[in-house]
Amino acid sequence: MNMKQQPIGIFDSGIGGTSIWKEIHQLLPNENTIYLSDNKNAPYGQKSTQEIVDLSVKNTEFLIDKGAKIIVVACNTATTNAIQYLRNNYNIPFIGIEPAIRPASLKTKTGTVGILATKGTLNSALFEKTTSSLSDEITIIEQVGEGLVELIENGKIYSDEMTSLLKKYIDPMLEKKCDYIVLGCTHYPYLLPQIQEITGPDVQIIDSGEAVAKQVKNILSQQNLINESTAAPSNVFYINKEKAVLENMLKDYNQSKIDYLDF
Numbered sequence: 001m002n003m004k005q006q007p008i009g010i011f012d013s014g015i016g017g018t019s020i021w022k023e024i025h026q027l028l029p030n031e032n033t034i035y036l037s038d039n040k041n042a043p044y045g046q047k048s049t050q051e052i053v054d055l056s057v058k059n060t061e062f063l064i065d066k067g068a069k070i071i072v073v074a075c076n077t078a079t080t081n082a083i084q085y086l087r088n089n090y091n092i093p094f095i096g097i098e099p100a101i102r103p104a105s106l107k108t109k110t111g112t113v114g115i116l117a118t119k120g121t122l123n124s125a126l127f128e129k130t131t132s133s134l135s136d137e138i139t140i141i142e143q144v145g146e147g148l149v150e151l152i153e154n155g156k157i158y159s160d161e162m163t164s165l166l167k168k169y170i171d172p173m174l175e176k177k178c179d180y181i182v183l184g185c186t187h188y189p190y191l192l193p194q195i196q197e198i199t200g201p202d203v204q205i206i207d208s209g210e211a212v213a214k215q216v217k218n219i220l221s222q223q224n225l226i227n228e229s230t231a232a233p234s235n236v237f238y239i240n241k242e243k244a245v246l247e248n249m250l251k252d253y254n255q256s257k258i259d260y261l262d263f
Contacts, residue, residue, distance in 0.1 A: 003069060003225060004069075004224075004225055004226065004227050004228060004229070005032060005227050005229055006032070006067045006068065006069040007031070007032040007033050007034045007066065007067060007068055007069065007234070007236075008024065008028075008031050008032070008033045008034070008068065008069065008070055008071075008072065008216065008220075009033075009034050009036070009063030009064070009066065009068025009069075009070065009071040009072070010024070010033060010034070010035045010036070010063075010071070010072040010074050011035070011036040011037075011038065011056075011059040011060070011062075011063060011071070011072075011073065011074060011075070011078075012035075012036075012037060012038070012074040012075040012078075012186055013038050013039075013041060013042040013043055013044040013045075013055075013075050013077065013078065013149070014037055014038065014039045014042035014043070014149065014152075014153045014187065015037055015039065015152070015153060015187070015239075015245055015246050015249055016074075016075070016149065016152060016185060016186040016187025016188070016189075016190070017035065017037070017072075017074025017075060017186045018035065018037075018237075018246070018249050018250065019186050019187075019189040019190060019207070019209050020072060020074040020097065020186055020208075020209050020212055020213070021033065021035050021074065022209070023209040023210050023212065023213035024072070024212070024213045024216055025235065025253075026213070027213040027214065027216075027217055028213070028216065028217055028220075028226075028227075029233065030227050030228075030229060030230070030233055031220075031226075031227050031233060032227065032233050032234045032235070033233070033234075033235045033236070034063060034066050034068060034236050034237075034238070035074075035235075035236070035237045035238065036059050036062055036063060036238050036261075036263075037237065037238065037239040037240070037241075037246060038055060038059060038240060038263070039153060039239055039240060039241035039242075040240040040241050040263070041055055042149060042150075042153055043077075043118060043149040043150065043153075044075060044077040044078055044118070044120055045077045045117075045118025045119050045120040045121065045144075045149065045185070046118075046119060046120065047077075047120065049081050049082075049120075049124075052077060052078055052081040052082050052120060053081065053082045053085050055078070056073065056078045056081075056082035056083075056085070056086060057082075057085075057086070057089075058263075059078075060086055060090060062238075062263065064090065064092065068092065069092070069220075069225050070092065070093045070094075070095065070216065070219060070220060070225070071086075071090075071092055071093070071094050071095070072094075072095045072097075072212065072216060073086070073094060073095065073096045073097060074097060074186050074212075075097065075185075075186060076097050076098065076099060076117060076118065076121045076184050076185050076186060077118050077120035077121050077124075077185070079096035079097045079098060079126070080096075080098065080120070080121050080124035080125075080126040080127050081120060081124050081126075083096040084126075093219050093223065095212060095215050095216050095219065097186060097208050097212055098126070098127075098130065098208065099115055099117055099121065099127065099130075099182045099183075099184035099208070100182050100206045100207070100208050100211070101113065101115060101127075101130055101131060101134070101140065101182055102130065102134070103206065104180035104182050104204075104206050105134050105135065105138045105140075107180060107204070108138065108179055108180050109179055110177045110178065110179045111137055111138055111139060112138075112139045112141060112176055112177050112178045112179070113138060113139070113140055113141070113178060113179075113180045113181070113182065114140075114141040114143065114170070114173035114176075114178035114180070114181040114182065115140060115141070115142055115143065115181070115182040115184050116143050116145045116148075116169060116170070116181060116182070116183055116184060116185070116188060116195075117142070117143075117144070117145060117182075117183075117184025117185055118144065118145060118149070118184070118185050119144045119146070121184050121185065122142050122144060122184070139176070141172070141173050141176055141178055143169045143170075143172070143173065145165075145169060145185060145188065146165075147161075147165055148162070148165060148166075148185070148187065148188065148191065149185065149187050151165070152187045152190055152191070152245075153187075153241075153245065154245070155244065155245040155248065157190055157191065157194075158194070162191070162194065163194060166191065166194055166195060166198055167198055170195060170198050170199060171198070174198075174199060174203070178203065179202065179203055179204065180203070180204050180205075180206060181195070181199065181203060181204070181205050181206070182206050182207075183195075183205060183206065183207040183208075186207075186208075186209075188207065189207045189209060190249075192205055192207075232255060233255070234257075235253065235255060235256045235257065236256075236257045236258075236259065237250065237256060237257065237258045237259070238258075238259050238260075238261040238263070239258065239259075239260060239261065240260070240261045240262065240263040243258055243260060246258060
């Protein structure tokens with residue numbers, strides 16, 4: 001396999017990063033992909049920085065061993081805590097996921113932006129650096145989405161428990177007149193219909209998926225690594241816990257292959 005045909009590697013703490021994979025696959029349908037779902041260690045958001053770095057290194061080395069030509073860290077927590085270490089220690093391009101706070105802060109009319117994210121993302125140095133550079137006129141309402149990742153990982157997206165948690169987290173943002181809510185975890189786009197139902201049409205919900213896919217395309221183009229083959233792409237998903245929820249997430253993608261990994 002020549003370099004152009006080598007796969008795009010993607011990893012997340014679980015199945016949430018498939019929201020990023022879908023955007024990449026839609027924009028770059030000829031690219032081969034390998035996705036690593038580290039469900040066994042999810043969620044990353046409650047772990048220490050060193051634990052997140054160690055898991056990210058393990059995931060990265062797995063994808064490099066599988067021939068990845070570029071790696072997408074499809075996890076906000078891993079990006080904000082580990083991507084600089086990865087870039088400093090591996091000779092491969094990395095694309096990270098950062099909460100779209102800056103675009104939201106430029107568009108808000110009320111001057112108040114909400115962010116729903118993991119504890120690990122909100123407590124990271126990278127997130128602090130981003131928010132500290134915003135205008136003093138912008139108010140950021142931070143909310144840890146405790147319990148959301150676990151419910152998604154267990155296939156309880158539309159459960160009463162999920163609805164209750166979302167209302168608990170989002171209602172205070174609405175009371176403070178947020179007109180933009182940023183989703184700071186790649187799991188959360190799967191909750192967008194419920195979130196929009198709570199907020200109503202006047203609040204805009206922003207996630208990073210489309211922007212990440214465009215950045216992957218840009219980097220591959222710059223390095224002349226776009227796959228020009230017309231052969232059917234290979235999309236392989238590795239998971240180290242139960243496969244059922246991931247299979248449901250990918251039910252519309254018949255060409256995908258899911259393998260259990262003792263990892």
